Amino acid sequence: LSAVPQARKASLARFLERRKERVVSA
Amino acid sequence: ETMPFFNQESLQQRLQALIDGARESWAYAIFWQSSVVDFASQTVLGWGDGYYKGEEDKNKRRGSSSSAANFVAEQEHRKKVLRELNSLISGVQASAGNGTDDAVDEEVTDTEWFFLISMTQSFVNGNGLPGLAMYSSSPIWVTGTEKLAASQCERARQAQGFGLQTIVCIPSANGVVELGSTELIFQSSDLMNKVKYLFNFNIDMG
Numbered sequence A: 001l002s003a004v005p006q007a008r009k010a011s012l013a014r015f016l017e018r019r020k021e022r023v024v025s026a
Numbered sequence B: 001e002t003m004p005f006f007n008q009e010s011l012q013q014r015l016q017a018l019i020d021g022a023r024e025s026w027a028y029a030i031f032w033q034s035s036v037v038d039f040a041s042q043t044v045l046g047w048g049d050g051y052y053k054g055e056e057d058k059n060k061r062r063g064s065s066s067s068a069a070n071f072v073a074e075q076e077h078r079k080k081v082l083r084e085l086n087s088l089i090s091g092v093q094a095s096a097g098n099g100t101d102d103a104v105d106e107e108v109t110d111t112e113w114f115f116l117i118s119m120t121q122s123f124v125n126g127n128g129l130p131g132l133a134m135y136s137s138s139p140i141w142v143t144g145t146e147k148l149a150a151s152q153c154e155r156a157r158q159a160q161g162f163g164l165q166t167i168v169c170i171p172s173a174n175g176v177v178e179l180g181s182t183e184l185i186f187q188s189s190d191l192m193n194k195v196k197y198l199f200n201f202n203i204d205m206g
Helices: A006-025 B008-020 B068-092 B110-118 B128-136 B145-150 B154-161 B189-198
Strands: B028-037 B042-052 B122-124 B140-143 B166-172 B175-181
Touching: A006 B042, A006 B068, A006 B110, B008 B028, B008 B042, B008 B175, B008 B189, B028 B110, B028 B128, B042 B110, B042 B128, B042 B175, B068 B110, B122 B128, B128 B140, B128 B154, B128 B166, B128 B175, B140 B145, B145 B154, B154 B166, B166 B189
Parallel strands: none
Antiparallel strands: B028 B042, B028 B175, B042 B122, B140 B166, B166 B175
8 A cells, every 4th residue: 555646545545434424424 | 816835635625615515416526637757758647636425316226237146246346345445544544443344334336436446547648538638628528328338438438337427527727627426417617617716726735
């Protein structure tokens, strides 16, 4: 994962975090 | 008005403002950032950032083309990838500790998967829908499954395969803004103006 550019890593982390929130609130 | 200072955080806010404030129901917005590859003198559009909102009714398209067995196998694959990405990310982040798999066990929708694989894509010199929009300096707006399926661009056909019915690419300073929806949305100057206003900046990703 260290080879993944920072922008993609940040986007991925945000996507996964929001997905958790969506599932919890559903 | 040009906004001189710009970073990842404000890019996310602009993508969010673009679709959260829209009358239409967009599933996601992506900013493809342009950069020049020195050795080849080519302009490449790569992932800048994205905001995934999701579709209104994710069950609407369920089971349209694939069999139940295919659906289960595909879901297993997607969940496995998500689980791996989750552990990679939480390993990197210092305080990610209490990982529950609830979110991973939930169905990974087609639009979520399309958004996720978009992170791995890039477009060289006029290729793909975003590249074409950049190269021609004009927006590309494709509405309807038939038009997406018949497109010369693989990304449009891929989008259609994942249940999207509208895909739009609007060139801006330093890149292209792409929006996708599972609804039929027709061209509006309102959206173009919003993109022009929100994405007229000089980029500094730090």
